[in-house]
Amino acid sequence: MRPNFFHHLHPPTIPAAQARWRYTLGAGGLAIFLMLVLGVTGILEMFYYIPTPDQAGLSIQTITYQVPFGALVRNLHFWAAQLLLIVIAVHLVRVVFTGAYAPPRRFNYLLGLALFVIAILLDFTGYVLRWDIGVQWALVVGTNLIKTIPWIGSELYIILTGSTQPGIATLIRFYAWHIFGLMLGAAILLVWHIFRVRRDGGIAIPPPALRTDNKRITRYELVRREVLAMLFSGAALILLAIFLPAPLDEPITQTAEVLGEARAPWFFLWIQQMLKWGDPFFWGVVVPVLLLVLLALIPYIFPKPADRELGRWFPKSNRLAQVTLAVIVLVVIILSIVARLSMPGGPSAS
């Protein structure tokens, strides 16, 4: 068979161990697929979405209720965005729990982490674009957190929101960040990340001398597996989109007000819970940033995973890194659950 364009994006052959589901969980590939889905559905939404405070909520209602298959497209965009964060988190956990960040992949680990941060910001800006009362708490409280940063807080707030309070300038800025600024960053970093995977010798496995399994698969087999994964995850995504519609409340009318109960999007629930503990700058800005720094330092401060242990789960040589990440993940999950349980009436998650 003559390799087509998509085959050529892959190396002619790769070690079979690099492409095992039980090793990679397919999380990186799935994240790329979800980003493609998000790109396509996002472009479709742009034909109808109007980024002004009085039209934003209404235009989403138009997409949801009047545009043929608009609800399907919007729900796909929503679910792909939620799943993307989970899939990236799983990808990160896989990389740390298998010690795959070891040199020469330290830099690509940082690229991946940056992509994670961008994906979270994309999710948050997309969430705010709904401009309905469901996002109001997070919009007001989230942007107010910026103000608490010493020295530059007020300036940063104005740069971010375009005014002294959330309003028309905020919406257009969030929109521009969502569809252009962050998307551009994500696209560049994604291509770079994928390039670095190849440059660094593919997915982490022991060097040839230490390998026990020398089987290789062709690019045809690799593409076949990727297509298979896309078909099934695409079908699952459509099922989710059909049966679990994305949330939508009535449009915001009073932007300056914080309405009702605290309700951050689900991926920020852990921060919402910490905000109850006191100083918003410390708990809402310093602690999350420190956690991010700690994650970024994992390849640099913890013992290097042994070459021969690469390509398998839970190598003994990097236990400390595994435990550190496990603790962070557990704390985030527990805080999120506590925050969710303390919400009366169970408002929409995102």
Next chain:
Amino acid sequence: MNRSLLLGSGALLLVLVLAWWLTSRQPKPVLLIPTLTGKPEYCLTCHSDLAQISPSHPVKTFGCVICHGGDALALNADQAHSSMRGGANPSDLSVVQQSCGGGNCHSGTAADNSDHIQRVMGSVQSTYAGAISTMLYTFGAEPDLTARFGIHAVSDDVITTKTGVPALKVFDPATETNPFIKEFATNCLDCHINAKPLTGQPFDRLTGCAACHTPKIDSFSKGQIHKLTTAIPYTQCNTCHNQGNYDLRTMTFVQRTDQPTDRLHNYYQPIAQFTKCEYTLDCVDCHTRTEAMGDGDIHSNETQIQYIQCQTCHGTPSQLPQTKTLTDPNDIAFRLALLNPIVDPKVGDTILVTDKGEPLWNTRVLPDGTYQLVGKATGQVFTFRPVMGSGCTQIGTDQSSAYCHTCHSVQR
């Protein structure tokens, strides 16, 4: 090549067909762009079977959202209804200004006869000022019967009558110390038009404008009633009136226990005196819009606003009732008749009017000098004579209804 790829493609195709099938089963959106707002709304997708609320609020002109609020584009019931004003009743006084107000609607000027909301907000039916001031005076909390408190705060810049007061403050039971007044506040604040009605079928009504203008059919719980009318039957008035008495010793409302089967027995409390017309006509056949909805001033009690007497229609032994010949095609009488077309008055017709000049637009003077009244809620035609020229010997200055009841009351 590959069974798994085929399987995957099949799965994707299957869910795509499922998505298409589910989408095709959605109801086709029904678009309405009312001429007053020019904004699209899709309420009729589900509510196409709802009757038009009144001929003067045609749905093509008003649409739904201008009165009800709600998310006009949503086709999901929960979301579409989430921002509705006043739930199912946009005329609740808490939202009536947004729903029914506006210079061209029901909060216009007195000169234009479109100041309904201002009048209702200050009327004793909504302030409950009469009962509150009576209680405060009775238990020594106020020096006289002048109203100072109401269910809601209201003020009036232009006082046109002798009994008008400039403003009422909110009656706040929490600040009262007298146990009787506290008890009154707990048990007795159910009889104003914005109060949630007492439990039970006889009390079943909505609040705000709809308390009167949306007459119940069987029970509100049985289904939607989408109707506004000025043809208000006595049964609607009876959802507040004639349902029992207050016991001042216990400060409780005692519901009537009789179960009337005909209108004669339904109309009044057992010991009341009344004449035939008082139980054959509907309340609105005699009592005017000013009496029911207020005259624009804030009054201290019902007696300051209610002024229709037997003589309004019947005159006295020495005087015929007041009449007016309709000469102006813009006379309010024509507008009122248009809203409830039980009569078709023409320029040149002579009708009865009240002391204050309000037209009794459902009456007319017949050529033989007698009068005709058409029931506003029933369309029934009644003819009646003036007192003058009859055998009545009542002296002209004693004309309150109690004097008429002396001879003309009906026995039960």
